[in-house]
Amino acid sequence: MNAIINSPLFGILLTLVAFEIGVLISQKFKYSFLNPLLIGNILIVGFLLITGVSLESYNVGGDYISVMLSPATVVLAVPLYRQIQKLQHFWKPILAGIFTGSLTAMACVIVAGKLLGLGKVLTLSLLPKSVTIPMGSVISEQIGGIPSVTIIAITVTGITGAVTAPAVCRFCRIKHKVAQGIAIGTASHALGTTKAMEMGEVQGAMSGLAIGIAGLFTAVVAPIVIELL
Amino acid sequence: MRIPLQLAVIFAICIAGEVLHRVVGVPLPGNIIGMVILLILLCTKVVKPEHISGVSSFFLKYLALFFLPPSIAIMTVGDDVLSKWPLLLFLCIAFTLVTIAMGGWATQFLIRKQEYRENMALRAERLARRAAQNKTEGGKP
Numbered sequence: 001m002n003a004i005i006n007s008p009l010f011g012i013l014l015t016l017v018a019f020e021i022g023v024l025i026s027q028k029f030k031y032s033f034l035n036p037l038l039i040g041n042i043l044i045v046g047f048l049l050i051t052g053v054s055l056e057s058y059n060v061g062g063d064y065i066s067v068m069l070s071p072a073t074v075v076l077a078v079p080l081y082r083q084i085q086k087l088q089h090f091w092k093p094i095l096a097g098i099f100t101g102s103l104t105a106m107a108c109v110i111v112a113g114k115l116l117g118l119g120k121v122l123t124l125s126l127l128p129k130s131v132t133i134p135m136g137s138v139i140s141e142q143i144g145g146i147p148s149v150t151i152i153a154i155t156v157t158g159i160t161g162a163v164t165a166p167a168v169c170r171f172c173r174i175k176h177k178v179a180q181g182i183a184i185g186t187a188s189h190a191l192g193t194t195k196a197m198e199m200g201e202v203q204g205a206m207s208g209l210a211i212g213i214a215g216l217f218t219a220v221v222a223p224i225v226i227e228l229l
Numbered sequence: 230m231r232i233p234l235q236l237a238v239i240f241a242i243c244i245a246g247e248v249l250h251r252v253v254g255v256p257l258p259g260n261i262i263g264m265v266i267l268l269i270l271l272c273t274k275v276v277k278p279e280h281i282s283g284v285s286s287f288f289l290k291y292l293a294l295f296f297l298p299p300s301i302a303i304m305t306v307g308d309d310v311l312s313k314w315p316l317l318l319f320l321c322i323a324f325t326l327v328t329i330a331m332g333g334w335a336t337q338f339l340i341r342k343q344e345y346r347e348n349m350a351l352r353a354e355r356l357a358r359r360a361a362q363n364k365t366e367g368g369k370p
Contacts, residue, residue: 062301071236133292169333
């Protein structure tokens, strides 16, 4: 039995099945908070806890999928390239808006970390929570956070953005389509972008554009910001 | 391009990114450097989106899958983090709302400013053209 559990195929199969169940559930119920990643995570953690299979055994196979994070990030350049024309006209407001959003996200975490005494490691883990997962997990690792905590925080952030974005835009009178898209992409990365695409073509495109730029900006600024801690 | 070749291109870019990070010492994560490399290759038309479309659309479509295994490491976080989860959940939600508002306001304010400036420039141009027209017409008896 040990030989089977420690085979890479075990972890790979468990990941694929949990993910597909997550996709099925999220498609069936259509609630934005039922995110495939979140459901898959709960299923796998539950499975490992119940059966007593160790995280190390799971990771023998899980690592084969994790290693694909790097190419998955690299191909984010493709949607970024497709939107590059739309950047040209409003590039100044767009860049300034993304920087403002990213700085706000980081400032919130640092202030809360100080006021609530979250501790350095936890604060660092939350710092890149508005960045898309492939970038955020790497940024977290680099500045000394816990990537798994960051990934969960990023997922919660993304789901929050996807659920609340239209209401927040209405409440805050953010009416310009470009501004709506930039705000959503900067705050809640790819998960928020799914909602932005529903709101309209311009919003979707701008949100997709903001993901990469906000990630790059955070990757550059986060190591500088943590010097202030 | 065939899928194995597409994969080879993407993986080569990943490794180039890692080399630039680890060996050359570029202060950005290797995968993000890789993204910039691919963006440059696309902008300079060395690589066309359709060259790598099979692999890129696969990775983009199933993006969330590749984050599932790293997220399982949540099992290993200490009780000190786990005991704070209601607070952390609240913070993540609250900060997202603030970030959307701030990013949206800043972008909208600056876009409106730019549009106002463009409109003024356009109007000034139109007025100048009309003035010039009046002058030439006025010159005739």
